[in-house]
Amino acid sequence: MMIKKSLIVFLFIASVLTAKAQEASKCEEAIAAFETVVKSGNYDEALGGLKDLVKECPKADEKLYMLAEVAYVYKIESAQDKKSRQEFIDGLFALYDNYNKNFPAAKNRNAIKKAQLQYDQKLESEDKIFEAFDRAFTQQSHDFTGYKELEAYYSLYLKRFESGKANISTADFMSKFGDVSAQVIYAKNKILAKKSALLVKKETEPLTEEEKEFLASAKNDLDALTAVGENVDRLSSKHFRCEGLEEFYTAKFEKNKENADWLEALVNVMFLNRCYNSAVLEKGAHTLYELRPSVQSAFNMANIALRKNNTQEAVMYFDKAAQMEKNPEERADINYKIAGVFRNTDKAKAKEYTFKVMKDNPKDARPYIFLAEMYSSVTRECDVTEFERKALLWLAIDTAKKAEGVDPKYKRTVDSMVQGYEKRLPTADEMKEAGKRKGDEIKYGCWINETVTLPKIK
Known part of the structure; x- marks a missing residue:
């Protein structure tokens, strides 16, 4: 029919x-x-x-x-x-x-599509296909955003560089690497901007079929572009060290200091290559945050501060990232990171942030494991007796078991934790010596701020 x-x-x-x-x-x-x-x-x-x-x-x-x-x-x-x-x-x-x-x-994007088809079907020599890609990359950079063409283009360029036949200098290679890395970021941000606009539009009016298709494929396209960016870095990193990257990005910085995509690429590349002590990384991350505040740019600033042992500044930027993050689960991950920062310096704050994690992501078992470990490791910081310190293990056990209730895949972890805690619980003699019995309550202040009701000890 x-x-x-x-x-x-x-x-x-x-x-x-x-x-x-x-x-x-x-x-x-x-x-x-x-x-x-x-x-x-x-x-x-x-x-x-x-x-x-x-x-x-x-x-x-x-x-x-x-x-x-x-x-x-x-x-x-x-x-x-x-x-x-x-x-x-x-x-x-x-x-x-x-x-x-x-x-x-x-x-x-016809020239780009034609070059990609020639590449996929091996219709021309690699030199001719590269030339077609190169023209498109130079003349149509705003449209050169597909993950396939970016990967194909850079793959051909890298092959030419490594063969030595094209007489590409190390400086030119670094420049192309920087351009492609920035282009990947540009392509990702272009998708994110359109996705954000469509999600806003969706709240007030129906989307066209084309717009629906775009939203449906956006995540896969973003993931593919991320993979391309990481692959470009992985394949290229053997040809340079942090010193070379530092020199390259420093030389190009003034010209690109208002180009957020270029700055984001700088930060990504330096992080991927573990150039954590780089001055241009810190400068680039700060400039990017000022130019385009976002969850990621704030997160970058926080991680740089952490590596300098500046926990106060790190938490400030982590907090900014959490405030900008609209996805509750992603926000929970940031707050979990903050809890970890505070764990050894301010346990009250650490506990406060674990509760934020629980609120944003009720299916996350990690904050319960985190709290259980904190309760089980109290020493003298809260002015508790030896018996009270051991009695806290009952709270640690109850808290750990909540993790299993939230996410059953943590069962083995919880079982192992509970077995360890049970070996350290107070004995009947210790309870008697402390003047306590079943049903008595111990109220803890300090950062703990919880009450433990003593069970019967067998």
């Missing part, structure tokens, strides 16, 4: 074009009918009528070329033999040429 319907639509396209192709309204009707055929998945019928449609209505609507591209890409990917695949590739390349010819001012 669907095939019959699409065939009727296809015949309608032909009749429309025959009637009066140059009339704008007729072209609009024909392209609308063509869209119906493409969206029905009948790509053979669509491509069968494409030649006449492009011939008669070449400048009517960019949508014609975008729809035809969908059909060609599908046919290339599903082609059963090399000959038919090449025919569809040739058709797609011709489509791109017609698109560029008839819409020269259009902001499309």
